[in-house]
Amino acid sequence: MRIGVACNIFGHSGGMEQYALKIIEALLKLGHIPVVFTMRADKSLPLFNQVETHVCPCLYRWFPNKLNVVRFNRWIKTIRETVAVEFMISCCLAVTAEIATCGGTRLGVLKALQRRPFVMDNWVINLEKEMYVNARLVVAHSGLMQQELQTLYGISPKQITVIYPPRTFISRDYEDNHSQLRKELNLPENRTLFLFPSSSHRRKGIALLRRYFENTTYPELLVVAGRPLEHTFKNSLYVGFCRDMRKLYQACDYTVLASFYEPLGMVGAESVSCGTPAIMGDNIGCCEILDSRALMKFDVSSDEDFARIMTIVRSNPVYLNPPYEQYVSKRANLTAEEHVSEMLELYRDKNTVE
Numbered sequence: 262m263r264i265g266v267a268c269n270i271f272g273h274s275g276g277m278e279q280y281a282l283k284i285i286e287a288l289l290k291l292g293h294i295p296v297v298f299t300m301r302a303d304k305s306l307p308l309f310n311q312v313e314t315h316v317c318p319c320l321y322r323w324f325p326n327k328l329n330v331v332r333f334n335r336w337i338k339t340i341r342e343t344v345a346v347e348f349m350i351s352c353c354l355a356v357t358a359e360i361a362t363c364g365g366t367r368l369g370v371l372k373a374l375q376r377r378p379f380v381m382d383n384w385v386i387n388l389e390k391e392m393y394v395n396a397r398l399v400v401a402h403s404g405l406m407q408q409e410l411q412t413l414y415g416i417s418p419k420q421i422t423v424i425y426p427p428r429t430f431i432s433r434d435y436e437d438n439h440s441q442l443r444k445e446l447n448l449p450e451n452r453t454l455f456l457f458p459s460s461s462h463r464r465k466g467i468a469l470l471r472r473y474f475e476n477t478t479y480p481e482l483l484v485v486a487g488r489p490l491e492h493t494f495k496n497s498l499y500v501g502f503c504r505d506m507r508k509l510y511q512a513c514d515y516t517v518l519a520s521f522y523e524p525l526g527m528v529g530a531e532s533v534s535c536g537t538p539a540i541m542g543d544n545i546g547c548c549e550i551l552d553s554r555a556l557m558k559f560d561v562s563s564d565e566d567f568a569r570i571m572t573i574v575r576s577n578p579v580y581l582n583p584p585y586e587q588y589v590s591k592r593a594n595l596t597a598e599e600h601v602s603e604m605l606e607l608y609r610d611k612n613t614v615e
Contacts, residue, residue: 265349272303281352372520403546466519
């Protein structure tokens with residue numbers, strides 16, 4: 262089948278872009294023809310020449326992003342009249358999608374910020390409502406996400422199914438030890454390393470982490486991967502974008518997120534799948550899929566509660582034993598092909614019943 266996939270960027274970027282790449286790869290392996298609708302495409306991607314790609318021509322980098330989202334959705338409505346697909350899977354805001362996947366919402370962000378929507382926020386919110394109401398199937402990426410769609414958008418529970426994103430890494434026991442990996446990655450060997458993978462530092466809690474690490478008197482280091490820090494600070498180390506995140510997870514002692522809004526937060530599951538315990542805010546969605554032996558939770562609104570957790574891990578370091586998949590719920594251990602197959606089967610069932 263020709264199956265449409267809508268994504269903001271057809272390339273390596275944020276979490277939903279990585280998710281879109283997995284969906285596209287899985288569709289190819291399952292024998293389908295992915296047709297990509299996107300704002301921007303990386304033509305150097307190996308996948309690029311394997312799929313049909315349509316790039317929105319009416320966007321500008323200097324435009325506010327929310328305005329580009331509105332223009333992209335107008336274009337989507339028009340181009341679908343001429344580009345035939347059986348149905349479309351959205352990995353971004355795409356109002357014509359028959360299968361709408363959801364890893365976060367604008368109303369959810371505003372609620373976490375305790376802020377009323379501005380004019381352009383309302384543009385996006387109205388498009389989100391249109392997409393979720395019209396979709397035949399809404400795939401929530403966590404139980405928290407499902408609750409948000411019901412309470413903030415009024416979507417019927419019958420329309421929503423929770424399917425966790427496919428696993429990123431296959432659990433394995435590395436032959437390399439911490440010391441070897443740290444030498445390879447130019448990381449210090451005499452510090453306890455706390456990995457902070459982030460493409461949106463403010464939302465993921467850099468302010469709280471900075472307050473702690475700037476003032477700690479212990480040999481602790483925050484290792485920042487992804488977007489550069491606007492301002493470096495004491496006891497932090499920026500390592501850039503890492504091509505082999507498995508090694509970086511494995512080289513660090515813990516992974517930490519303090520997000521004020523994170524309906525899933527797959528880095529927690531990725532970290533644990535590599536044998537590295539996760540320190541997560543108790544509002545982060547991945548807490549629902551991780552075993553308590555591999556997870557320490559704290560209140561992201563409390564510096565004192567984070568300091569409490571740090572005291573605990575200093576006194577009683579946490580170590581995980583392979584096989585690491587024992588620490589991640591089986592529902593979140595699907596391959597990309599299994600994840601896509603489940604979506605397609607649910608979509609077929611809904612069309613058959615209706």
